[in-house]
Amino acid sequence: MKTKILIFFLFLSATIIGQTKVGGKVVDDFGDPIAFANVVFKNSKEGVITDENGSFYFESAENYSTLVISFVGYQTKEINLKPGLNKGLRIELVYGTELKEVIVYTGKTSKKNNPAIDILRKIWERRRKNGLQMFKQYQYDKYEKVEFDLNTIDSAFMNNKVFKGMEFVFDQIDTSNITGKTFLPIFINETLSEMYGDNEAKKIKEITKANKNSGFGSGDGVNAFIKDLYADYDIYNNYLKFFDKDFVSPLSRTGINVYNYVLNDSMFIDDKWCYNIVYYPRRKNELTFKGDFWVNDTTFAIKKINLEASKSANINWVKEIYIEQEYEVLNDSVFLLKRDYMMSDFSFSKKEESKGMYGKRTTLAKNHKFDIKKEDKFYKEEVNYYDNEVYNRSNDYWAENRFEALNKNEEGIYKMLDTLKVVPRFKRIYNLASILGSGYIEIPKWHMDFGPIFSSFGYNDVEGQRLRFGGRTYFGPNDLWRVQGYTAYGFKDNKFKYGISGKWMVEKKNRVILSAGNRRDVEQIGVSLTSSNDVLGRSFASSSFFSSGKNNKLTSVNFTTLGFEIEPVKNLTFQSNLSYRTLKSASDDFSLDYYTDNTYTTTKSEIKQSELNLVAEFTPKRRTVGYGVERTEVDENYARLFFSYSQGTKGVLGSDFDYQKLQFYYRQPVLIGGFGRLFTTVELGKTFGQVPLGLMGVIPGNQSYFIIDNTYNLLDYYDFVSDEYASLHFEHHFNGRLFSRIPLIRKLNWREIVGVKGVYGTVSDENRLINASGLVYRAPEDVYWEYHAGVGNIFKVLRIDFAWRGSYLDIPDANKFTVKASFGFYF
Structure with a gap:
């Protein structure tokens, strides 16, 4: 018996070593929640911003011992963390600051004499001179991974009669590093493609080299559905389209009418001096985000940005939208998008405890080349081209060509669904959904x-x-x-x-x-x-x-x-x-x-x-x-x-x-x-x-x-x-x-x-x-x-x-x- 307990605790400790998980709520000295406060691990760039209710959750693969919580107008606070999981934290910030020389903005920020907005105007001026827009032509390789997970999995859910005979699917349960909710991966789709663009001719072409999914449908039909659900976007545009809705970008020229901006910090990131600007909505129920971004002080190009849709945004069936983009510095003046991560929480209700489904998309780019001109006919769209080989690449091909290896959960999705397809109960549920849909x-x-x-x-x-x-x-x-x-x-x-x-x-x-x-x-x-x-x-x-x-x-x-x-x-x-x-x-x-x-x-x-x-x-x-x-x-x-x-x-x-x-x-x-x-x-x-x-x-x-x-x-x-x-x-x-x-x-x-x-x-x-x-x-x-x-x-x-x-x-x-x-x- 003691041996079993020892093995259990050894296993438990092995799972939490090198991990720090934190979650809780930030409040003021009256007990009221503080929305949009910064919560980060000390001496790191890993952190989040609290939601409208002051709540937060995130995790890191590293082991951190101190959490730093700050918000403009309040004294910064540090708290010690125990190894592993730290949930249910209640953190109280005291109003007031000792840094008298710093201008502090609270609530609705001013549009005048605001250094954050001065920086924002510089971003507007340079936005068409940054990234891929700097070149006449460009091309690069792209890898995209989309995953869907059932979330808020609990014992009542697992014991539901619907899953009788399919209990093995719960072997894949994990915890989100953003929301802290348990989730069960149920679908994955991967795409490898080559991207080409001509800024002079304003033409773009994508050539799909390989596409693979875990079993719900096949071929380009699934791929087209995913591309519609997760359409491409450019954060420098005035509006970002998600789920057929146009959200105001925090970098929009009209952003000062819908967002508050605060210059929060500045530091070196990858040997580039960058400003950190926090933004949050001026009003509720509008299609806006909250978050922060780091911007270079000379090119005014974005180095890193995160966006979290306001929970009160007027959008149905989507409880949360969270986006992270990270840019790499190619040389002194070229910032290129390296990684784009987007997570959506689909649910019938926006209540915190409601069950739903995560949709997660990760996009990686590499091997950029510039100013290689293609003939106009190259960009002509194929009317009806379908290459069956694209959707039937071997496992060896994927192991050799995907930009990053699949983690254990992602690998498990393929195996799990191959097994599910032969379970009669699952086939009946799938067929019923297909009938209602078609x-x-x-x-x-x-x-x-x-x-x-x-x-x-x-x-x-x-x-x-x-x-x-x-x-x-x-x-x-x-x-x-x-x-x-x-x-x-x-x-x-x-x-x-x-x-x-x-x-x-x-x-x-x-x-x-x-x-x-x-x-x-x-x-x-x-x-x-x-x-x-x-x-x-x-x-x-x-x-x-x-x-x-x-x-x-x-x-x-x-x-x-x-x-x-x-x-x-x-x-x-x-x-x-x-x-x-x-x-x-x-x-x-x-x-x-x-x-x-x-x-x-x-x-x-x-x-x-x-x-x-x-x-x-x-x-x-x-x-x-x-x-x-x-x-x-x-x-x-x-x-x-x-x-x-x-x-x-x-x-x-x-x-x-x-x-x-x-x-x-x-x-x-x-x-x-x-x-x-x-x-x-x-x-x-x-x-x-x-x-x-x-x-x-x-x-x-x-x-x-x-x-x-x-x-x-x-x-x-x-x-x-x-x-x-x-x-x-x-x-x-x-x-x-x-x-x-x-x-x-x-x-x-x-x-x-x-x-x-x-x-x-x-x-x-x-x-x-x-x-x-x-x-x-x-x-x-x-x-x-x-x-x-x-x-x-x-x-x-x-x-x-x-x-x-x-x-x-x-x-x-x-x-x-x-x-x-x-x-x-x-x-």
Whole structure:
């Protein structure tokens, strides 16, 4: 027994030798917490800054015996540490200082006569003359490691029935050296790449040489997801984008409006005299950081910086963000980023005890070379290049080429997940998560997916209750061909509907895709100004769960299309489609009738139309996942320009009309300083030739209770029609900038949205003459417009908009006010 106890204590001492762990709280002499105080090991550069509650935790691989705690306006304090773990410390600082010659700043610091801000201005002046910006061209090797860990692991968590049969995973438990929480590594991804940049041409290229992950998915899809979650950033920029939110950089030119700055210290670091500046937010709930940085006294280049997001920052599902960057001195004047570490604590709640998941990214750079010019074609982005060898490098290759060896925990992740993949319970949990994420139920044996499951049920006034069953072929995310289809049945009209389509990528480099399909279904047409040739697309408006008013202006559509698509340049696509469709009313309460003779006495209720459609679409900076015939977009924060020309030809396959149609669509999201993001949408269109109601441009209304982009909230379907139109939408998202200044509201983390939208349109006399539908053509010749104001991020998932009509108020039964909502999971 004694031997076992001795062995235990020997093991315990072996684990803590050479380690110092400290945690606790810093308070003033009244017991109130001191936020943003400096806590460092004596005679070292290792330390942290306390959070808003005065709390801190960090650790070192070295053995330190003294902790130094300081904050401007308070006397510095030193406390002795015992070897190993020192948690639960309560450190009281006394107000006042004996250094009378030193100017002290407390609370909100002054913007005038502040030496820290004088230094900050020097950083602004030199920021484009430091680091990689000093050279015409540059290149270097990069290694990136991303790890995800479950955190706050306790005995109750480990004894959960979910982990029955998987208890071996807890052999990997460790403790964070930043938060002091226990964590369980569950995923790791590694990337080796070569980086190239041309500052004159403002071009950057990354060539991935190797990528490896621990089992949750494979190939570039995982890599693209990680790159979106952890986008690259430059601390010298005014704004740093994390999780689709723009944080104000502490080095921003606008930083003095949102941060307090204090010149805290100065010393030699790597033979360079550097100033230490502490910064912290002026207000709560804004997208800001707290931390400090060391800056050189001659080049005013950053030597070291750490950033910790304010716990009150208006961001969802992320409890903490912590960043460290360290720069090496290449020569007397060149400071280059050597190591970049970022840790995020993802959680449903920001409470200290809440469980969640760490996401940690480490980036290392080396082997820099400068002023080696590459030809312009070198920087041309590959449209659809996929090298399978990159994702299947051997273990020997990784052991030889990774910049730093994996630690024991990181090595254990690969082994653990290889074991987990054969555990039935884990496979069931993983499959359930996959279904909820993709909307499809995978059937590997048949290489099929069933779904999308969220479209299985629907309702409208014509079909009544509607059931839909569908599926697609699926061999993997990079399939070169795919067939998908569905069948649906309406219990009111007692009719079956169906759709089937196929796509085949015949040439991978330029994404040359051939497609074909046919759909027979009931559809609410006229819910978008710009046309679409998605043969299986069915608008949200076609199903009227929770809708207002009647939803009986539906059309029976028989649509067949043959298509060709090519992407010769990244994000620039050209499409050509031949289509044939028949349109007729699906309801006795709605008509598409038109006159067929010059005497306007003979009518026809069905439209038959052949059409050639040519489309050019440019989406700069769009990011996608996958290299197969279908791709998934990473986000929607990119510009989109769409131009379409359509030619209807009478007589082809019994087609009824000759016409030409031009359409233009432009959407642009723009970051407006620190005041959020503005979305601008412009749509223009004109039809040349005589066409009936079924081929007219219908100003898209919205009779649902939900927010639908590019529709008009207070219009019913077919309120306005036109053959010539111009539409303009403005919508601005303040992201909580205004609410953060209202004391009683800012804790709710609500986000403000305001918008205005308007449309002008006309209908030609010849199109009015053939109208026999009974619908009175009304065009918004006096400009129809409406405006809305909304509150987002209610309970983190809900947005509510209040909309008012601005014109055409005298129309009988006109909707003058409405409330719309939407749900979504956003950071």
